[in-house]
Amino acid sequence: MRxxxxxxxxxxxxxxxxxxxxxDAAFGMFQTRGYNGTSMQDLTKEIEVTGGALHHHFPxxxxxxxxxxxxxxxxxxxxxxxxxxxxxxxxxxxxQSVFDAIIWSIDTRGSTSGCPLNNLAMExxxxxxxxxxxxxxxxxxxxxxxxxxxxxxxxxRKMTKAARNDVAGFIVAxxxxxxxxxxxxxxxxxxxxxxxxxxxWLQAHELDR
Amino acid sequence: MRxxxxxxxxxxxxxxxxxxxxxDAAFGMFQTRGYNGTSMQDLTKEIEVTGGALHHHFPxxxxxxxxxxxxxxxxxxxxxxxxxxxxxxxxxxxxQSVFDAIIWSIDTRGSTSGCPLNNLAMExxxxxxxxxxxxxxxxxxxxxxxxxxxxxxxxxRKMTKAARNDVAGFIVAxxxxxxxxxxxxxxxxxxxxxxxxxxxWLQAHELDR
Numbered sequence: 001m002r003x004x005x006x007x008x009x010x011x012x013x014x015x016x017x018x019x020x021x022x023x024d025a026a027f028g029m030f031q032t033r034g035y036n037g038t039s040m041q042d043l044t045k046e047i048e049v050t051g052g053a054l055h056h057h058f059p060x061x062x063x064x065x066x067x068x069x070x071x072x073x074x075x076x077x078x079x080x081x082x083x084x085x086x087x088x089x090x091x092x093x094x095x096q097s098v099f100d101a102i103i104w105s106i107d108t109r110g111s112t113s114g115c116p117l118n119n120l121a122m123e124x125x126x127x128x129x130x131x132x133x134x135x136x137x138x139x140x141x142x143x144x145x146x147x148x149x150x151x152x153x154x155x156x157r158k159m160t161k162a163a164r165n166d167v168a169g170f171i172v173a174x175x176x177x178x179x180x181x182x183x184x185x186x187x188x189x190x191x192x193x194x195x196x197x198x199x200x201w202l203q204a205h206e207l208d209r
Numbered sequence: 210m211r212x213x214x215x216x217x218x219x220x221x222x223x224x225x226x227x228x229x230x231x232x233d234a235a236f237g238m239f240q241t242r243g244y245n246g247t248s249m250q251d252l253t254k255e256i257e258v259t260g261g262a263l264h265h266h267f268p269x270x271x272x273x274x275x276x277x278x279x280x281x282x283x284x285x286x287x288x289x290x291x292x293x294x295x296x297x298x299x300x301x302x303x304x305q306s307v308f309d310a311i312i313w314s315i316d317t318r319g320s321t322s323g324c325p326l327n328n329l330a331m332e333x334x335x336x337x338x339x340x341x342x343x344x345x346x347x348x349x350x351x352x353x354x355x356x357x358x359x360x361x362x363x364x365x366r367k368m369t370k371a372a373r374n375d376v377a378g379f380i381v382a383x384x385x386x387x388x389x390x391x392x393x394x395x396x397x398x399x400x401x402x403x404x405x406x407x408x409x410w411l412q413a414h415e416l417d418r
Contacts, residue, residue: 034332036245113335118386121393122331123243126322135393166402169390173403174379177327177386181378184330184344193375194382201410 019057021047026064027072031113034123035065062131065124069134073116077138082145091153092199092208095171099195102179103188114183117142118176143168155206167207174198228266230256235273236281240322243332244274271340274333278343282325286347291354300362301408301417304380308404311388312397323392326351327385352377364415376416383407 025046029038040061044054058064081098088094106112113119121135146168150156156164174194181190202208234255238247249270253263267273290307297303315321322328330344355377359365365373383403390399411417 032335034243034245034336036243037336114331118389119331122323122328122389125392125395126241127243127246132393132395139390139393166406169399169402170383170387170406173386173390173399174383175386176389177382177384178379180327180331180385180389181348181382183334184341184348186334186341190378190382193378197375197379204413 015057018049018053021049022054022057022064023067023072027068027116030065030068031116031119035061035120036123062128065120066130066134069120069131069138073120074138074141076116077142078145081142085146085149090209091149091156092202094149095202096195096199099175099191099198103191103195106182106188106191111186112179112182112188115176115179118179139172143172146171150207153207153209171198224266227258227262230258231263231266231273232276232281236277236325239274239277240325240328244270244329244336245332271337274329275339275343278329278340278347282329283347283350285325286351287354290351294355294358299418300358300365301411303358304411305404305408308384308400308407312400312404315391315397315400320395321388321391321397324385324388327388348381352381355380359416362411362416362418380407 022043025043026038029042029046033042038061040051040054043061043064044051047054058067080102084098084101085091085094088097117135117138120131121139124131125135126132143165147161147164150159150164150167156167159167174197175191178190178194182188199208231252234252235247238251238255242251247270249260249263252270252273253260256263267276289311293307293310294300294303297306326344326347329340330348333340334344335341352374356370356373359368359373359376365376368376383406384400387399387403391397408417
């Protein structure tokens with residue numbers, strides 16, 4: 001409430017709001033049409049602004065993509081994966097709750113556009129070293145966070161940091177690949193299979209809690 | 210030798226050769242630049258033909274992509290994955306030999322453009338129902354072939370067809386996701402990790418031989 005009361009008076013020019021609108025629209029359109037399938041003109045149409053106003057905030061489409069990685073994709077991974085796993089009573093339950101939530105959300109929506117990180121990373125990793133670095137950073141942050149959580153598990157606390165990192169990387173890889181299959185099949189079956197196998201695998205290795 | 214002796218005399222117009230050149234070039238460019246990042250003009254430049262000659266074989270870029278899925282991506286998955294796993298002395302050794310060959314090839318080249326199927330599937334699965342069906346078909350054929358090979362393993366022969374299919378799907382998913390990480394990191398480390406974990410997991414479940 002305080003933040004609300006203290007906020008600046010609204011202005012006709014709302015650069016923060018404008019920036020937010022651009023990034024929200026770009027994040028959505030890059031997911032469904034791809035970066036190369038979305039033009040600056042598509043974006044100006046979508047958010048109903050002039051090309052000049054858009055260019056004032058983002059001189060190039062490239063600058064929009066870099067901001068989307070840092071300000072939309074990275075937070076999406078944090079909210080979907082890192083926060084729930086950290087908050088869960090155990091690592092195994094955390095991983096399951098993430099899969100359950102994603103499966104539920106796809107089943108409810110009836111379709112999936114895939115993993116926001118994987119989609120953009122696949123399209124742009126070769127296009128530009130900075131894009132690739134952005135994708136790598138998000139994968140790295142995700143993997144590091146899971147590796148850190150693994151320290152709380154019975155077997156994980158005895159493992160080296162490198163070994164925990166490998167386990168975390170395998171979880172990220174299995175999920176990302178299952179999501180690719182889910183996108184191609186428009187079905188949650190590959191995610192259900194991956195969730196089940198990972199659950200039993202973590203249990204068998206005392207990495208669940 | 211007979212096929213060679215019986216072939217038709219060479220003609221100035223070589224429609225088969227032309228078709229092959231287009232698909233080879235498109236397969237390569239779709240991998241590195243993406244479908245949306247490759248124009249028909251890029252293709253005519255790359256293979257040094259006129260737009261008219263290209264359009265004669267493929268009226269649209271879309272028709273090229275459908276042919277690339279069926280005549281380049283599907284055979285690549287067969288050659289890289291299905292043939293070596295079928296030929297291996299055991300299922301576990303087959304899976305390892307595929308990972309080894311891919312890791313060796315990336316290390317030798319010093320870079321990777323990722324999995325040809327995953328790249329195109331991610332970019333195009335939402336763009337068009339026929340693209341999605343094409344991607345799904347290749348994933349399906351790959352998974353079916355591995356599921357079939359699993360019948361030869363000690364535990365696999367006692368499993369239901371659905372359970373073998375799940376195991377095959379998990380292998381495809383872990384590999385595809387590891388390849389996504391490998392592409393973003395330009396490193397074979399994620400593939401090495403996935404190969405090691407899958408090897409021990411198959412052994413533990415008597416699915417290696």
